[in-house]
Amino acid sequence: MYQPLADELRPTTLDDVYGQEEILGEGRMLRRMIESGRVPNLIFYGPSGTGKTTVANIIAAATQRTLYKLNATTASTADIREIVSQLDTFMAPNGVLLYLDEIQSFNKKQQQSLLEHIENGKITLIASTTENPYFYIFNAILSRCTVFEFKPITPAAAEKAVRRAVDYLAKKEQLEVTAEPGALEHIASSCGGDIRKALNAVEALFLVARTGDTSLHIRLEDAKAVTQRSAMRYDREGDNHYDCLSALMKSIRGSDPDAAIHYLARFLEVGDLPACCRRLLCSAAEDIGLAYPQAISIVKACVDSALQLGMPEARLPLADAVLVLATAPKSNSGVLAIDAALADVRHGKTGVIPRELQNVHADSAGQEREQGYLYPHNFPNHWVPQQYLPDLLKGTVYYHYGDNKVEQAARHYWDAIKGGSDGNSGR
The missing domain is CATH 3.40.50.300 (P-loop containing nucleotide triphosphate hydrolases)
Structure with a gap:
């Protein structure tokens, strides 16, 4: 058997x-x-x-x-x-x-x-x-x-197992075995830390040996043929899938283009475009945000192109998107602002919307009231002091300008116009 x-x-x-x-x-x-x-x-x-x-x-x-x-x-x-x-x-x-x-x-x-x-x-x-x-x-x-x-087996340890397997089969099959330089090392490094895969590759090389021959020469080309794509560990529903997603996004956030492009390559190799596309769209808003607002539209265009092209061409716009994000300035000011606002809303801190902002067309006939809304475009620089938050939250600050060039330029612009009157100056 x-x-x-x-x-x-x-x-x-x-x-x-x-x-x-x-x-x-x-x-x-x-x-x-x-x-x-x-x-x-x-x-x-x-x-x-x-x-x-x-x-x-x-x-x-x-x-x-x-x-x-x-x-x-x-x-x-x-x-x-x-x-x-x-x-x-x-x-x-x-x-x-x-x-x-x-x-x-x-x-x-x-x-x-x-x-x-x-x-x-x-x-x-x-x-x-x-x-x-x-x-x-x-x-x-x-x-x-x-x-x-249990950790994945290192290539060095896998190579020991490969050489032992080659020696064992050579003795069992009574073959004189030689290997082209790099052939056994390739099997060891291409098994993805899985000894079983490495030994299966060795067994396959011996199975195709010609009957009647007394020698077997393991060629690097054959070693590559029996190990193609074997190093990938990937399960769309398993831990490795989410580890790869996490690593991709954290590498972008950490501004490491080499690591980011590596994790993108993992997704491309297994053909999982939707998962990495979704992460890139999220990262553009979450990690780059207002430091480089154009990143969102750039990534969206790259993602749309990739999904229309399919593999292998999809790798081109997605690689561009990853490198744009990884090398772009970073800001999470938008994340902090919306999360702070959501926290207040979820804790019931809402209050009545100021009369000036209410929809006057919703007033019942015969019960119309003066609104008092000031139309900013009627004033210099298209701005006029006016309360927008409910009284319960008056003076609350959710958004703090990031320390990048784009947001600081916006801060200086509004400081000059508002004169710091809204308490947002210098943040």
């Missing part, structure tokens, strides 16, 4: 696990727990192919407990009951070690069905998830577990 290379070479000791030195290195917490033989309930959080299942297998062997594996995407509460029924029997004399993959797919009721048994110690739970456990796992489970984060 066919056995994938990644499973065939799965490490059986902690020393053979690639990467994860922060939690599995000598003297590190998780390693000490495993070596003690008394393992608590655990949650392994991290991308696929980083060793979560492997470490669970090693723990089962070290603790001499019966290992059951369930995948929450296909398992049900009935599967949990079946495991519970074997507790305190010869099938599980030392209790059960339950490895529950993708636990975020279990609903609250399914997760709660485990509580009693993980609390009394008859079931030791090792749950794994590729999503943030603090968002997807219920507190009752979290409070009974210790969370360890």
Whole structure:
């Protein structure tokens, strides 16, 4: 029966696990727990192919407990009951070690069905998830577990795994294997920190070797062919999607054009135009704002062009938009102003609209009243002192001019006209 290379070479000791030195290195917490033989309930959080299942297998062997594996995407509460029924029997004399993959797919009721048994110690739970456990796992489970984060495997660690796999297959297939410079390194760096992807690429290269040959030369061109687009980790509904959106917007806000264009490239590579377009439109108003008001119209034009063009041409206007935003002066004065005003409105601080601003056409026939509104265009510089805020909020200041050239020019303009009479001078 066919056995994938990644499973065939799965490490059986902690020393053979690639990467994860922060939690599995000598003297590190998780390693000490495993070596003690008394393992608590655990949650392994991290991308696929980083060793979560492997470490669970090693723990089962070290603790001499019966290992059951369930995948929450296909398992049900009935599967949990079946495991519970074997507790305190010869099938599980030392209790059960339950490895529950993708636990975020279990609903609250399914997760709660485990509580009693993980609390009394008859079931030791090792749950794994590729999503943030603090968002997807219920507190009752979290409070009974210790969370360890598995990081993507570094290219250096992945290269060790690739070379081991090549040596293993060369011996198994009785082939003399050579590799073009950079070929194995490319596989290691293109796997996106996923050892399973790297080993799958190595296996694919051996599978296409011509039968009857006694040697195999791994070419860089072939290595690129089997790893194309494999480095991308992306899920439109998962944490990585929102991490990329956050990184794009924060890089723009931080005025780092190189980082911003990098995160844009991630969205373009997976073809997710709507998500990045929406972020760019938001950033133009939120982070650049009044420091460069034209940015909003520029970005809108770029976004419209990109959505009409589609890929690959869409990359051109979107790259321009990102670079305009990342290199533009920044101001969040508009954000602060509207948020302060919304806070007052939500707390009931509104008051009656001044009579001068009310719609006189809404007065009932025969009950018309003098309005007293002063039409600014009838006065010099198109401005006249007049109360616009309700009496309850009279004198409230929401908008403070930013320290950029555009807003300071507006401040000086109005200071000259108003003479600082509205209390907004110098802000």
